[in-house]
Amino acid sequence: MKVIVGKGSCGIAAGANDVYDRLEALSRENPVPGSSVGITGCIGMCFLEPIVDIYPDPDKPDCLRLVHVQGKDAETIWNAVKSGDLAALEPMKIQPEDEAFLTQQTRVALRNCGVIDPESLEEYTARGGYRSIRRILEEKITPEAVIEEIDKSGLKGRGGAGFSTAFKWRAARNSPGEEKYLICNADEGDPGAFMDRAVIEGDPHSLLEGMLIGAYAIGAKEGIVYVRAEYPLAIIRLKKAIKDATAAGYLGDNICGSDFSCKIRIKAGAGAFVCGEETALIESLEGKRGMPRLKPPFPAQAGYWMKPSNINNVETFANVAWIIENGGEAFAAMGTENSKGTKVFALTGKINRGGLVEIPMGRTLRDVIFGIGGGIRGGARFKAVQLGGPSGGCVPAERLDVQIDYNQLVITGAIMGSGGMVVMDENTCMVNMARFFLDFTTKESCGKCIHCRLGTKRMKEILDRIVEGKGEEGDIEKLEDLCNAVKDGALCGLGNTAPNPVLTTIRYFRDEFEAHIYEHRCPAGECRALISYHIDPDKCIGCTACARQCPVNAIKGEVKGVHVVDNELCTKCGNCKTACKFDAVVVK
Amino acid sequence: MSIKYIIDGKVVTAEPSDTILTSALRAGIEIPSLCYDKRTEIYGACGLCVVEAEKVPKLLRACSARPQEGYIVHTNTPRTIRARRAALELLLSDHTGDCRGPCKLNCPAMTDCQKYVKEIAEGRYEDAVNTIYDVFPLPASIGRICPHPCEDACRREMVEEPISIAFLKSFVADKVLEMDPYVIQTAPDTGKRVAIIGGGPAGLTAAYHLRRLGHSVIVFDQQPKMGGMLRYGIPEYRLPKDVLDKEIQIIEDSGVVMMNNMKLVRDITFERMAEEYDSVLLAIGAWKSQGMNVPGEHLEGVIPGIEFLEKLGRGERPLLGKRVAVCGGGNTAMDCCRTAVRLGAEEVFVVYRRDRDAMPAADIEIEEAEEEGVKFMFLHNPQEFLGKDGKVTGIRLQRMQLGEPDDTGRRSPVPIPGETDEIEVDNVLMAIGQIADCTGTGDVAMRWRGTIDANEQTFRTNMENVFAAGDCTNKGAGIAIQAIAEARQAALCMHQYMMGEEVRGEDIYYVKKEVTPEDFKDREKLARAKMPGLTPEERKHTFDPIYFGFTEEQALAEAKRCLECGCHDYYDCRLIRYANMFEGLDPGKYPGEVHHRPDKEITPLISHDPDKCVLCGLCYRTCDQVAGKTLIGLYNRGFATEVNPMVTEADLEFCKNCMKCVEVCPTGAMKSEIPVKRVTEIL
Secondary structure, three states: OEEEEEOOHHHHHHOHHHHHHHHHHHHHHOOOOOOEEEEEOOOOOHHHOOOEEEEOOOOOOOOEEEOOOOHHHHHHHHHHHHHOOHHHHHHHEOOHHHHHHHHOOOOOOOOOOOOOOOOOHHHHHHOOOOHHHHHHHHOOOOHHHHHHHHHHHOOEOOOOOOOEHHHHHHHHHHOOOOOOEEEEEEOOOOOOOOHHHHHHHHOHHHHHHHHHHHHHHHOOOEEEEEEEOOOHHHHHHHHHHHHHHHHOOOOEOOHHHOOOOEEEEEEEEOOOHHHHOHHHHHHHHOOOOOOOOOOOOOOOOOOHHHOOEEEEEHHHHHHHHHHHHHOHHHHHOOEOOOOEOEEEEEEEEOEOOOEEEEEEOOOEHHHHHHHHOOOEHHHOOEEEEEEOHHHOEEEEHHHOOOEOOHHHHHHHOOOOOOOEEEEEEOOOOHHHHHHHHHHHHHHHOOOOOHHHHHHHHHHHHHHHHHHOOOOOOOHHHHHHHHHHHHHHHOOOHHHHHOOHHHHHHHHHHHHHHHHHHHOOOOOOOOOHHHOOEEEOOOOOOOOOHHHHHOOOOOEEOOOOOOOEEOOOOOOOOOHHHHHOOOOOEEEO | OOEEEEEOOEEEEEOOOOOHHHHHHHOOOOOOOOOOOOOOOOOOOOOOOEEEEOOOOOOEEOOOOOOOOOOEEEOOOHHHHHHHHHHHHHHHHOOOOOOOOHHHHHOOOOOOHHHHHHHHHOOOHHHHHHHHHOOOOOHHHHHHHOOOHHHHHOHHHHOOOOOOHHHHHHHHHHHHHHOOOOOOOOOOOOOOEEEEEOOOHHHHHHHHHHHHOOOEEEEEOOOOOOOOHHHHOOOOOOOOHHHHHHHHHHHHHOOOEEEOOOOEOOOEOHHHHHHHOOEEEEOOOOOEEOOOOOOOOOOEOEEEHHHHHHHHHOOOOOOOOOEEEEEOOOHHHHHHHHHHHHOOOOEEEEEEOOOHHHOOOOHHHHHHHHHOOOEEEEOEEEEEEEEEOOEEEEEEEEEEEEEEEOOOOOEEEEEEEEEEEEEEOOEEEEOOOEEOOOOOOOOOOEOOOOOEOOOOOOOEOOOOOEEEOHHHEOOOOOOHHHHHHHHHHHHHHHHHHHOOOOOOOOOOOOOOOOOOHHHHOOOOOOOOOOOOEOOHHHHOOOOOOOEOOOOHHHHHHHHHOOOOOOOOOHHHOHHHHHHHHOOOOOOOOOOOOOOOOOOEEEEOOEEEOOOOOOOOOHHHHHHHHHOOOOOEEEEOOHHHOEEEEOOOHHHHHHOOOOOHHHHOOOOOOEEEOOOOOOOOOOO
């Protein structure tokens, strides 16, 4: 039997290290012949972590999946393994409806995530890894033919812009010059997005193989992975993967005995969101301050050290080996007319089942949120979903049937983005949400161009005023005006897209802005300056729970008597509402 | 291989190395930019150079975009203008500094005080006089008599005392008058003819500017000599008439025709002039003394102050009794009482219905009048002029107290019922105000106070070719420099009108900043120059000028006290040029947090004002890419981004003081201790 602990960052955060360490210790102290303990990367079901999979037959894919496993469960698990009777583990077994989270997905980029040990080259090759690059080199498939295959697949950049991968590769290939570079953008910075981290932590070799194929296609001898320093585990696993692949001859000189040579190295970014913008990333790689360059020239013409360079993101590369293995047509068979293949989303927010979701393009947002994600947590009403993080926009309930498709999403005002999908319910104030994302972009603006440096700042100041109840007539129009100016005038993608959260919230939730400005009211009851807490005398039983939780003693009342909030003292922390078991605390 | 494309309707040839920006400029089309200089790599920060190319969805930054064969590019579309305007409005929302010094901004005529004070400090007297002549042509006269709002605004006050700007002006004008006569440069004749009615400060200023612009100018005046109130309203001891004569001669020498003893209705008709001349300026002043509506006003010995001063101006010496009362608290009242002293009156009273703080007269005038023995009766108002045999003998004065503030912000005087005083007088001089006499101005529209209604921006009246400026318009009588300011603006508008241009005058936007004494706490305290002059006792018996003028030594030291508040690079600053280029630009459109940061020393010779910096990056890029050093860099992000010295003490030797970083700065942010010419290289 094989016991596998999910050791992605999310699993570790939930306690997977403890589970693994104890199981591993038990397996040493109390070995069971034919049984072992191993790890895997992120399975994608964050809401169930830590997860332990038990494979009765390591050669068969069927497994018993245990969820919310704690360190103290290790002994129970190991005893069950030893006895061969897994019935004792039944209480920890995943529920069928939760299992549906995975079974409704189609995994291409994440094909090995949560399945193989990311630190084992053998497990990767056992699942067909490095077969594509070997085939290309052994069968002497030309770079042009490789690009042709990618073209057939219709693969578009998964980092956000959605530009044709084949087009970029061809441009870099055709760009004159001997020295070319292939760069992987792993500076995943959108709040709430963790697709790329999962790939590197869970299946680093698929990234390396995708990069090798890309390097071969464009004629690069060097690849660089620009990973954000906030992903330490990803860096460790990628380093090991590079070392193992080099030792096995998949990296370095004369790969697989061919005359193709390619090295890949890691560059850890220092934590600037804008470095996810390809030209700022190049500046950072060159050791300069991370600020975008003006395009043209495009990186394919003059990128890293002004040499032809190609940049793709992690998820894009993770699809490449699969496409070569299965053919461009197989990839293109999935999806819609102009959006082919699958896309990974990081589903988060007020959702019942959050995690990594990979689905073919063309499914609807409703499908993802209510089908796979199981709807809104706590039975609240769905309000909107933010796609593409701070660069994207929100999609409201009435547009949930939109297909996941680059063009369809743009029509809603949102974008495909890199895959962040933050779900909001009726208790989320959309003005405050827009402010949150703008706060992010304002802080992450590099300061180079006027529109972004000052435009986002001024927009945020207007939003600050609105949520503080100091909005003025004309603020919405001024915001729209400023949004359009920044969209048009900013130098790079960060600035061009920073207004999107504001524009889409104004578009779909203008009434919420108006309520803040004209009625000094926050309909979602979130903006502290505009709300007050009250206790419903008909519901209050005088349990004193609220008064005990109040940090400023603003709630008065006798035991078993109706309590009252003193709004002069109240700091609107919301503790009372959380504490009340009788729904007596109301926000007005 | 060169390509051809169309920009703003022009076919332009571009070489492969060209961008839209460079090829356009070569074709004579300037596209604004703050961050481009060919010596550095393309940067693209400012976004001002955006242009639209047909069939290209995105705006193109002209500094980087390469033109393509067949491109049709437009540089000024609503979309590009909107983007540029937004960029400028955003920049100005966090741009702190003083484009111009507060002295200039507080001068009604916007005389560039800081510039001429600096020129005096450097001994460049002719330059200083030219600077003043750019605005008006009577510096020696105005320097003597101006109540100098410039000095009221002077920030040296926050250190100890304001700069003596007005006297520096008369100092330098005298210096130049002593040398060769000043020659006014005039533009080629335009063939346009202008008539100016009134030869006072407004009329003369307008005549000067219009003549300078090449028009043929004739000035009509009712008095025997030109100068208006400067000659007939201001006593000799304040403004010697030979100084005024010389300055008027300079104007006449430029070709302005001056016709004296020409009074409207009597000698000339306005209607005819409006018909015969391309344009007419009414600058007839305010020559009527305002009545007091007090019984006994028509008694013999009660004289309107203006008439009294006018007589003096004509060289008469009116006889006064021993006891003279002057009613009023303005500068005319001071001129009257001090003249009465000089004419031999033994006791001179100034009767004023408010208190001293509320007196509109200049402080120095009040002080000097007191020194000369004038007595002040504050909070008194004439109730009746008492007389005997038709001749005034005394005044019954109502005692007043201060009540609620009125619309001027001063507390209004109210009578204390039943409390009166009586004084004996031989003469009363009424100096409570002057009003315009607009008899003979035909169909020109009036305001209710009897002044000519002129547009406050263009000074145009209701009649197509008739303009009006100075004391006869709108709010009525004011100070000379105010009339001069209006006349200058009116002259510009008359020029625009005659040349068929849009009549709009001049409306320039400037960035200003707030400072406190705290900002100047490190300054060395240097006393304001004291004007040498006659003693009070000497003054009482003579109409000789009371001031001798600054010595050269005094003037130089005084001029050097200037804090030089206004931006040194105003004339080279591209930000302010662009800010004034866009119509309807609203610098206050995006209010919000504004930086207030101290200057940073980059090297002992170079400093950087982050509040004026537009983060074009030219300084640090030039240091790196042109000078080959990296002594300047950027730090922080977003709104907090700043240019920062990256020099340590040890690195300083690498700076060769090439000053390139200062040279390329598009605003006044980079400053050097030695003069550096700003240069932008596009081609």
